[in-house]
Amino acid sequence: MLELDLDLARDSGFQLQLKLNTEAEVTVLYGASGAGKTTVLDLISGACTPDRGHVRIDGVSLFDSTRGIDLPARERRTPRVYQEGRLFPHMSVRANLVYGALDHKSLHEVVEMLELGPYLERRPSELSGGQRQRVAVGRAILARPRALLLDEPLASLDLPLRYRILPYLRALRTSFAVPFVYVTHSAEEALLLGDEVALLEQGKLIAHGEAARVLSDGPHSPRPELQAGDSLLRAVLRAHLPEEGMSEFALGGVKLHGPPLPQGELGESVYLALAARDVILARELPQGLSARNALAARIVRIETLRNRSYATLRLEGAPDDAAALTVALTRQAVREMELKENVRVVAIFKASALRPITPSERG
Amino acid sequence: MILSPVEWTALGISLKVASTALVLMVILGVPLAWLLARRNFPGRTLLEAAASLPLVLPPVVTGYLLLWLLSPKSSLGKGLHRLLGFDLVFTWQAATLAAAVVSFPLFLRAMRSAIEAVDTQLEEAAANLGASPLRVFTSVTFPLARHGFVAGAILGFSRALGEFGATILVAGNIPGRTQTIPLAIFSLTNTSELSAAWPLVLTVSILSFILVALADRAVRRGR
Numbered sequence: 001m002l003e004l005d006l007d008l009a010r011d012s013g014f015q016l017q018l019k020l021n022t023e024a025e026v027t028v029l030y031g032a033s034g035a036g037k038t039t040v041l042d043l044i045s046g047a048c049t050p051d052r053g054h055v056r057i058d059g060v061s062l063f064d065s066t067r068g069i070d071l072p073a074r075e076r077r078t079p080r081v082y083q084e085g086r087l088f089p090h091m092s093v094r095a096n097l098v099y100g101a102l103d104h105k106s107l108h109e110v111v112e113m114l115e116l117g118p119y120l121e122r123r124p125s126e127l128s129g130g131q132r133q134r135v136a137v138g139r140a141i142l143a144r145p146r147a148l149l150l151d152e153p154l155a156s157l158d159l160p161l162r163y164r165i166l167p168y169l170r171a172l173r174t175s176f177a178v179p180f181v182y183v184t185h186s187a188e189e190a191l192l193l194g195d196e197v198a199l200l201e202q203g204k205l206i207a208h209g210e211a212a213r214v215l216s217d218g219p220h221s222p223r224p225e226l227q228a229g230d231s232l233l234r235a236v237l238r239a240h241l242p243e244e245g246m247s248e249f250a251l252g253g254v255k256l257h258g259p260p261l262p263q264g265e266l267g268e269s270v271y272l273a274l275a276a277r278d279v280i281l282a283r284e285l286p287q288g289l290s291a292r293n294a295l296a297a298r299i300v301r302i303e304t305l306r307n308r309s310y311a312t313l314r315l316e317g318a319p320d321d322a323a324a325l326t327v328a329l330t331r332q333a334v335r336e337m338e339l340k341e342n343v344r345v346v347a348i349f350k351a352s353a354l355r356p357i358t359p360s361e362r363g
Numbered sequence: 364m365i366l367s368p369v370e371w372t373a374l375g376i377s378l379k380v381a382s383t384a385l386v387l388m389v390i391l392g393v394p395l396a397w398l399l400a401r402r403n404f405p406g407r408t409l410l411e412a413a414a415s416l417p418l419v420l421p422p423v424v425t426g427y428l429l430l431w432l433l434s435p436k437s438s439l440g441k442g443l444h445r446l447l448g449f450d451l452v453f454t455w456q457a458a459t460l461a462a463a464v465v466s467f468p469l470f471l472r473a474m475r476s477a478i479e480a481v482d483t484q485l486e487e488a489a490a491n492l493g494a495s496p497l498r499v500f501t502s503v504t505f506p507l508a509r510h511g512f513v514a515g516a517i518l519g520f521s522r523a524l525g526e527f528g529a530t531i532l533v534a535g536n537i538p539g540r541t542q543t544i545p546l547a548i549f550s551l552t553n554t555s556e557l558s559a560a561w562p563l564v565l566t567v568s569i570l571s572f573i574l575v576a577l578a579d580r581a582v583r584r585g586r
Contacts (some may be wrong), residue, residue: 032478072490073490074491074492074493074494075493076491077493078491079488079491079493080488080491082484086484086487086488088485088488088489088502088503089485089507090507099494099502100489100491102493132387133567140492194422286378338423352365
């Protein structure tokens, strides 16, 4: 259980106000740069001190302004994995790994899981970027942390490499019951790793909850890597249809057609992004339709932002906790079609409009 | 080129004085370098200036001030006499002190700039992994600044080896007791023919050359 209640005002005018309680194994702090994500890690690890509030992990107070508790960084046991690794350049990989180790028994296990065996006697300068980050993660996990703080640990790696590191992180999280607090501005990483996403904007918590829901909640959520208004549907891969050049997904009772996903395993969960501008609404199901998806839906709300209207839809037959679908419309269309709350519509989009978000390389 | 027994003794005294001075410089210089590189505190600028002063002050002036401080008539001198059981002035220990004070800024500067060059982010990472401030220093900061330590130690030692002006004031020029190589050369040029000092001059020159070359190498390695 991670309990955060943080108030911080910087001389620069930056203000952070955050209240967050979570039991998630991986909490992703997500938002654009300058939103205060790294500051939150600084406040947890003791690199800086909040003006007011508390930081508690599993009931242990690391900071509490009302009780005058402010543990120094070295006593917090909240090691960090930084973007640039920050390995000790004058030490071997082995010495780096055990630097903060409280018990050396797990060394073997961690080395095995991270596949670092062949590199133990090397210096960090002799490693690739991905290997370095693995050492950094291993070093942190061996310090028996109360929580592991990861600050864009994959940002300095190129894309294919990123997806090769993610499985290591997932394996570690499962083996060592350590909560992760993971800072990223990548929607993919947030979706692939996060149980819960906390969305930060200008030092404030905008939304917090299950990853896909937070990342696709309405037209104005700031998602740096997704377009504003992109919907994220968490669907299950049901069938490969190679001859049709498509694959079939299920979202509860809703059947979706998307682009082929030959390397995907049947039954696997996949996030599908759908741009708001790629969806057409009709009051009734049109005849002779080329688009492969025509889904019955109900309008939850209509909002207008900068001369553009956005309809938020709930798909009929989708599970209750499924993300809503956002559709961009002209104001004229809203008027002429008399669209408003609770109106039943058909949402139409091509199979190719669905963009699966999956690791492009599996490790 | 053979040194006379007195000259061998002078070489021995020089090495003893410079080595002991180096030990003093390290004991005081390493913590002070860290303090100046990493901490802000009141009086910092003053301390910085005081520690660097011997670099710009004529050694004779430094020697004069030391003599004034340590003389058996001063209160510090009296205290030291009680503590040590003998008067410090005109002993090899006084020569050591003079050499240490004059050479100290060289060691301090090299050590300090090497510590400043160590990435504080690595120190922060070490603290996050549970390391105490002392462990952060001994396991991360110092090893990464070791080239500055080596370079500073060699420079400080060399300077101590060649110290003349302050030494002659506080330690005198007593053959066999406080006469170091530079003092011996000085005596020889006063009493004998100029060429009589050649063996000592060459000894010092070769020794200094080797030391400076070593210091350069240490600095290059650190880059």
